[in-house]
Amino acid sequence: MALDKKSGYRKNFTLGITFITLISILFVLSLFLAFNYSKKSIENDFVSEKVNVLEQSIKPYNDFFQNKMPEVSYYNGFLDSSTAAKFVDTVMLKYPFVSKVVFYDTEVKNAAVKDGVNANHLGIGPKAIYQFGKGISPDSVKLYSEEDTRSFNVGSDFNAMAIKLATFVESLDTTSVPSQEALFTNFSIVNSNDNKITYLNIPRREDLKTYKDMIKRKLDPAPVYQQDILVFNLDANRIKIVNTRPLLYQSIRVEPLTYDPIDTSEEKITTEIALPGAFSNFKIYLVSSKSYIKKEIFIYFMPIALVLLLVYGVLLLVAFLIYRNLNINSKMFKLQYDFVNNLTHEFKTPVSVIKIAGNNIKSATSLSQKELNLYGKILDEEADKLNGLMNKLLAFTQIENKAINLNQEEVNIVDFIESTIESHTLKHPDFKMTYEVVGFKTFITDPVLLGSLYDNLAENAYKYSNPGNKKLHISAKLIKGVLVFRFADKGIGIPSSELNNIFKKFFRIQNEYNQMGSVGLGLAFCKELVNFMQGEISVRSKVGVGTEFKIVLPYNS
Incomplete structure (x- = not known):
């Protein structure tokens, strides 16, 4: 069943489309009404503005x-x-x-x-x-x-x-x-x-x-x-005629009061106003073609249209922001939902194994030394899994909230890398790890945080590589006053469309390696670690070829 049906979280696309359609219709209607208003206003001005022409003339x-x-x-x-x-x-x-x-x-x-x-x-x-x-x-x-x-x-x-x-x-x-x-x-x-x-x-x-x-x-x-x-x-x-609205009146002239034009074309608009005093037998005769008037209508209409367009744009922006926020909330909801499910699965597996081992010990009348050692090993390993998961969650929260201090200790980089390789090859005998160090031997850092960073990237390299090709090469170089660490594997790679998301909390790439459950905190935890250590982390990858993580940290000797 789809997530939105199980969780009750839905995005109503029909409502969004209806909203956009409605404001679009209102926008077009507003433009139509604004144009008619502009046309009526200019036509009224054509009749009324002649008083100003008369007064000035x-x-x-x-x-x-x-x-x-x-x-x-x-x-x-x-x-x-x-x-x-x-x-x-x-x-x-x-x-x-x-x-x-x-x-x-x-x-x-x-x-x-x-x-x-x-x-x-x-x-x-x-x-x-x-x-x-x-x-x-x-x-x-x-x-x-x-x-x-x-x-x-x-x-x-x-x-x-x-x-x-x-x-x-x-x-x-x-x-x-x-x-x-x-x-x-x-x-x-x-x-x-x-x-x-x-x-x-x-x-x-x-x-x-x-x-x-x-x-x-x-x-x-x-x-x-x-x-x-x-x-x-x-x-x-x-009389010197003063055209107060040159964009409105195309031609203005003085004519006798009895003047009646022969040309009464519908393409022309005319109005007139009588002169006062000694000129009362004359009138000011104002003429414009409809095409000439249209220019003034559009000049009047354009600012109104721009305001309406601005309002329409703001409404579209609001609709987009609402949709984007809903989309982000939906993704966050899905990530949190997956996180809870996966975290439950991660906890449930060792708890179930511990419970089974405990029931076997409890129900057995007698246990051999071999069985005791086996159950002891199982309980110890599963307890370590639970403890590691809890420690990762706790450390992530502490680092994110800057609730811990950065310890400064001198670290021998060769010994540190060899210790990491020994730990992971002992755990995974088929994991082939190599390394190189150039330009330095020791530096000052927090060894616990650096160890967590190395362990997470090494575990990822092993987990996301095909059997028989589980390889990781670690390089540590001092370049232009900064330490550059590279973790290059021969794994399945990361699609380019997902590269911008892999450092986000709860994000998991959908592939066969994540089917058995992943909390989605590993790389997000790495990024938080690097940021806390005042460094930078980046990635480049090619599907089917491999992935390389690059970490740049300040060099303190």
């Missing part, structure tokens, strides 16, 4: 509208053509979407104006009109001056701002102070149809009160008040 316009344009008010209406030209140059250099600026050098007086807006006794009209911009020739800069006798239409932009000023002044509550936001709103006009922003420098509070009086009644024509009106012509196509 329109940032210069907001800076122009909120910070640069109000600088006109710092001049308090006293801008002249040259100062206005310099101001426009700085604007067009920093804000390329400003294509042209028309400057109205404006007068507000308590008299009717020929060109402009009159509100009762309040007259608002241009003293001169200039235009600045790229491509405007120097002779076209000045459009109008009050000295011109020809009729000139000042334009709807000027009139709209003049009317707005007159309306604001007429409804002005002189007892309260309007906020800067209210003033800015009332003195600027955003015309999204023509992509223009008209701005009038904010008059001082005292000037606004005077303007209100001018509407109500006739005043002294002097003084004449100066105001500056600038009309900024904007070009939406000159």
Whole structure:
């Protein structure tokens, strides 16, 4: 019957395979869900990220509208053509979407104006009109001056701002102070149809009160008040688009709000967002092909996949470690099981022989001297076997736990080896043992431990050799300051697959020589002895040829 059935120790391979299959299915499912999540996330980003594109692209316009344009008010209406030209140059250099600026050098007086807006006794009209911009020739800069006798239409932009000023002044509550936001709103006009922003420098509070009086009644024509009106012509196509997600948006451009593409291929994904303010008739149009989007999906997906792969790898590693531990435990269990069985057998044989001999002596009416000597020899030999087995187990445990001390005595190596050979050839007459010693005669060591080492290796050489070929050659050499002992036999050899296991406790090679029982401690005991003596042990073997054990010990003379 197999060991696992007798002992009850089983390894459930089906459970292991089920576990691996389950985590593999979960891994594949997780990858599928992660990819779909990545795809949905990128598709959502494609729609939502356009807000960031808009914010970054329109940032210069907001800076122009909120910070640069109000600088006109710092001049308090006293801008002249040259100062206005310099101001426009700085604007067009920093804000390329400003294509042209028309400057109205404006007068507000308590008299009717020929060109402009009159509100009762309040007259608002241009003293001169200039235009600045790229491509405007120097002779076209000045459009109008009050000295011109020809009729000139000042334009709807000027009139709209003049009317707005007159309306604001007429409804002005002189007892309260309007906020800067209210003033800015009332003195600027955003015309999204023509992509223009008209701005009038904010008059001082005292000037606004005077303007209100001018509407109500006739005043002294002097003084004449100066105001500056600038009309900024904007070009939406000159807005610098900032692509905040270049791996997401393949193409971004400004299109009219009514733009409807002719190409509606399903291979392309589009989204759009309207521009604000003076550009509200335009939109930012974002386009990407599905193949282009897939790259971003995989960039998003790969870190998630790597994390899932790492988790999957950890789970597989855990499964492997559990399986390995179960396998090791199974082997250890089998080794211990064999050890107990073999140890029981080793004890049972001499105990049975002792019991039989004792019963024979007890039941015999009389024994001859020869019979007494025979039974005495049997009892003595079997008692020695039990004592040797107990001593080996005890010594192994003591050495393993370092519970004994290493004795230091001078040993004559030739006498030591010859004593070992004499002992084993006396015990096994068919055992042929030879030796050689090179480079030294004596050294300091523990003779008891060294004797145990020699005895174990000699017994192994005899036990695992075929009848008629039981030979062992022992060499002892001093090489480069260390002692090298070699035990070379002509035995059955050790399979290469088993060489890494022979020094393990309770391990036994399965062959016909171990059928009668072996505790599996001999070579493990040798290794512990060598380690305790601060040396090294190694083996090389070839099946059918023989085995050689090499022991290296420190040389203490």
